[in-house]
Amino acid sequence: MAQNKEKVLTIITNNPLVKSESILTEHTTLFFSDLDKVLTKARDLIHQGYTLITHPLAGSVKPWANPYRTVLLEENEQLNMRSLEIMENSLQKYDQFKNDLEENSSEKLNESIREDYQLIDYDLIKELI
Numbered sequence: 001m002a003q004n005k006e007k008v009l010t011i012i013t014n015n016p017l018v019k020s021e022s023i024l025t026e027h028t029t030l031f032f033s034d035l036d037k038v039l040t041k042a043r044d045l046i047h048q049g050y051t052l053i054t055h056p057l058a059g060s061v062k063p064w065a066n067p068y069r070t071v072l073l074e075e076n077e078q079l080n081m082r083s084l085e086i087m088e089n090s091l092q093k094y095d096q097f098k099n100d101l102e103e104n105s106s107e108k109l110n111e112s113i114r115e116d117y118q119l120i121d122y123d124l125i126k127e128l129i
Helices: 016-020 035-047 081-103 111-128
Strands: 009-013 028-031 070-074
Touching: 009 016, 009 035, 009 111, 016 028, 016 111, 035 070, 035 081, 070 111
Parallel strands: 009 028
Antiparallel strands: 009 070
16 A cells, blocks of 8 residues: 655745745745746746645735735756646746836835735635645
């Protein structure tokens, strides 16, 4: 009978709410202040054999509207080409709308709107963990 190996999950985020929540402490959490660093780090980990569990641009909010993103990955032993394709396409989409996102950057949003965007991102990841 094969043993169930516990999945090793990595959370990459720029969302302060995700970073602060204790529900996520049993997983590796990498926090970056910039969204482009979140997406780039996720791509780098995929090249090291990680697999995407969540889509980098998931959610009902337009990718260029919400300045907070959390990506969940699972450690694996080989390159997952589908994950790499999704990540590369997400980076291209991010680059395409980067100027719009910078106009809506978290520093320019009032506290209430920032908290709403953080909660949307947090709820998406919390449901999966």
